[in-house]
Amino acid sequence: MNLKNKKYTTTSAPIFRSFGKFILLNFVIALVLTLFQCAKCFLSSEGLVSILPDFGFSFLMSSALSMGGFQVQEFFDKRIPWIKKPVKRLLLTAGSYLIYSFIVSYVLVILYVLVSVEGMTLGKISWWDIIGYTKMPVAIALVIISIFTTRSWLYQWRNSALETEKLKSENLASQYQSLKNQLNPHFLFNSLNALSHLVYESPDKSAAFIQQLSRIYRYVLDVQQEELVAVERELAFAQNFLSLQKIRFDESLEFRLVVDRMEEYFIPPLSLQLLLENAVKHNVASMENPLKIIIERIDDKLIVRNNLQEKLTPEVEERGIGLENIFKRYALLSDQIPKITKSKAEFIVELPLLRLDE
Structure with missing residues (x-):
């Protein structure tokens, strides 16, 4: 059996095994971000009420970015295996996800400002301020894509190693049987x-x-x-x-x-x-x-x-x-x-x- 012609298993196992785990993961991320923005707000009931909109925004942002990262990885896992074209895969995955993250962050920040600030309209929004607000989500996106990318690469590398070893064993067994025959x-x-x-x-x-x-x-x-x-x-x-x-x-x-x-x-x-x-x-x-x-x-x-x-x-x-x-x-x-x-x-x-x- 020719190892050069073998097919690689490219689809990763789902990282979110259940909806509950997905919610819990993003809840923790949102909680950490909110705590980072205003730790003292957690010390009083008034403070907790005041940060609820920020917590909701962080949860929505984290959910959108993590789900998008998962979908981007799944898309490229089926089309460009890490084992065959690692550089191309890295550039396309990172580029696609950063573009997605910026667009999603930009839209969510605008919606958040329009909802949370009274009398705010699109004409009054400072676009440079919006871009500044997206720095934190993009930084989060970089962390998420790093986690997804590392996991996807390790998963495919492990599968490739297992398949190669299996083919090697089958090939050796075939050679040995031929000699015995x-x-x-x-x-x-x-x-x-x-x-x-x-x-x-x-x-x-x-x-x-x-x-x-x-x-x-x-x-x-x-x-x-x-x-x-x-x-x-x-x-x-x-x-x-x-x-x-x-x-x-x-x-x-x-x-x-x-x-x-x-x-x-x-x-x-x-x-x-x-x-x-x-x-x-x-x-x-x-x-x-x-x-x-x-x-x-x-x-x-x-x-x-x-x-x-x-x-x-x-x-x-x-x-x-x-x-x-x-x-x-x-x-x-x-x-x-x-x-x-x-x-x-x-x-x-x-x-x-x-x-x-x-």
Whole structure:
């Protein structure tokens, strides 16, 4: 899935969950403004009566500005996401809201003067005084737009981060499943190929091989949907897999598992199968020079080693299968990666043991 083509959720959740909260918020704002204008008026009943018109005006102004700010944010949230065009969004939001605030403030101040001052008419109003009266509402508008803008940006940033993480997880899961899907055909092909040779060499061995293969393939089917499996299950599978190969190679193959209890550790499923399969596939095994495979644990690593007896004309391994497959799956699941050491005598692969709480 291409992250560049993803759609962003741009609509903010309503800031006013109910009409009651809207009224309460603007009531508090109006109360603070009135207190700022005449604190001593709150000390007497006459003072309270005298400031009621101012309180009503402040409440009306605050309600108009806050509702307008919310509507402006909602309008641009649906059209210009913060994530895509932050500068354009900021300029348009701030500009639109300041123009709205000035017009609303101007109109409300004129209405307030006409109502509160006896004999006042439009012709007697000093327009410069009106502009001066709008300074406080515009300052309030700047505070409101700052709050709305910050909230809107944080909301969209959070949604974008969550959607990006979701898409990333889905993409990684898809990649991981694709890698796992490569294993079943690969394993089955190699097993049937080995069986075809064994049928001609020894019919009795081929019957035992088929029985053992059915048990092994049952495990392959069981873990194909798993991201991680317990190491103990993989070791039991490795024991069965090597026993299967023992039927085929007899004394030409020797193996040993030296591990203790490891209930808390996990590895990607069928990792051991790929390593063991590669060891058998790319090395010569004979009674004079048997292939020796050892699986052991050292600290937080599961070590798979075999003596190196490479075939003169090694088979070409398909891309994405084998070691490359293991490396890719570890990269998708953890920051730990396997390590390969090759010398003249040995081929060693170290698989990191993973914990579910890491």
